[in-house]
Amino acid sequence: MSKDLREILKNKVEENLNLSNNHRINFEARLKNELHQEQKNGFGFWKIAASITILIGLAVSIYFFNTNPVEPKLAKTFDSLGSVSPELKKVENFYLASIQSEILELEQTAENKELLDGYLEKISELDNDYKDLTSDLNTDGINEKIINALIDNLQLRLKLLYQLKEQLNNLKTVNKLKNETNNI
Structure with missing residues (x-):
C-alpha cells in the first residue's frame, strides 16, 4: 500500500x-x-x-x-502495354475497346471503300508500330519514353478513326445532297 x-x-x-x-x-x-x-x-x-x-x-x-558481376535474371517479357502495370492495362483496354467499337460502327459502301481502306491501312501500320514499340519495351526495359509512345500510338489510332467517321458522315451528306438535286 x-x-x-x-x-x-x-x-x-x-x-x-x-x-x-x-x-x-x-x-x-x-x-x-x-x-x-x-x-x-x-x-x-x-x-x-x-x-x-x-x-x-x-x-x-x-x-x-x-564479387562477381551479378548474372542477369530472366527479364519479364511484355506482350503489351497492359502487362507493365494494372493502371496501364486499364488505359490500354480503354483505347483498344474504343478503337474496336469505332471499327465495328463503320459501314462499307461502294462510295467510301477507297477512303475506308486508306484509313484502315494506316491503322494497321500503327498497329505494327505498336508491336515494334512493345518489343523495344522488352529490349530496353520499362522506359517512360516508350510507354508514352505506346499510349500516343493508341490515341492516334482512335483519333484516325474519329476523323474517318467524320469524313464518312461528310461523304454521306454530300451523296445525299447529290441524290436530292438529281431527283428535283
Whole structure:
C-alpha cells in the first residue's frame, strides 16, 4: 500500500548529521576531477564511431569490388502495354475497346471503300508500330519514353478513326445532297 511521504518525514527522528570540515572542498575537488575526466573521454566515443564507420565502408567496398558481376535474371517479357502495370492495362483496354467499337460502327459502301481502306491501312501500320514499340519495351526495359509512345500510338489510332467517321458522315451528306438535286 502507498504511504504518505509527509507522514514518514514527520515520524522520522532527525539525526544530527555532522559533515566534516573539508566536506565542501572535497566535494568541489571530486566534481572538478569528474568533469576533467569527461572532457578527456568526450572524444573517445567519436573516435570509436568514426573507426566503425570506416571499417564498415571498407568492408562494403571490398565486397562490391571483389564479387562477381551479378548474372542477369530472366527479364519479364511484355506482350503489351497492359502487362507493365494494372493502371496501364486499364488505359490500354480503354483505347483498344474504343478503337474496336469505332471499327465495328463503320459501314462499307461502294462510295467510301477507297477512303475506308486508306484509313484502315494506316491503322494497321500503327498497329505494327505498336508491336515494334512493345518489343523495344522488352529490349530496353520499362522506359517512360516508350510507354508514352505506346499510349500516343493508341490515341492516334482512335483519333484516325474519329476523323474517318467524320469524313464518312461528310461523304454521306454530300451523296445525299447529290441524290436530292438529281431527283428535283
